[in-house]
Amino acid sequence: MGVDATLMRVEQRGTSPERKRLTPMATALDRHDAFVRLVDQIRGRSTSPMLERVDPYRSLILTSVDMPQFLHELAELRPLARTAEDLRVLQEFEDLARECAADPTLQLHLDGD
Template structure:
């Protein structure tokens, strides 16, 4: 099992910046206090939205966490048996 850790909540802060705009529906489904499971079929859209989110990265930590999620999403996209679990606090 691969993991992307976000101890500083960088990913959550980035997602909060786009929340409510309606342009990134998959990212907007993320709740920092709940879990969300995405399938390999959803990865192309998730990767597109992560690319837009990466443009908002202001720190090296922001960039690191987005890239880790992109790596996991690419891995998930290659195997229909994989799922991406986003687990909140």
């Protein structure tokens, strides 16, 4: 029931969705569902609208434009981290988000099981 993050390079030739190509660049795996547990602790508080959209059963695609807000919301999860695994997952998600923020050809895919 975890959510993994994959940094994808988007190549779009023309306007047709058929010409869109996604290439995985890096991945952060949430092997022990740490990210989902952290997000569940803030769910319903209306302070993290982007994290509220994270679903352990679906995908959420974020663009470089979304990254400042996403990084801000990830920072709000840090005080809730209790284990080394929690911190590892947050750090890896933050690293991918920073990379995505710096390049408009990238997307961050948060994929549930």
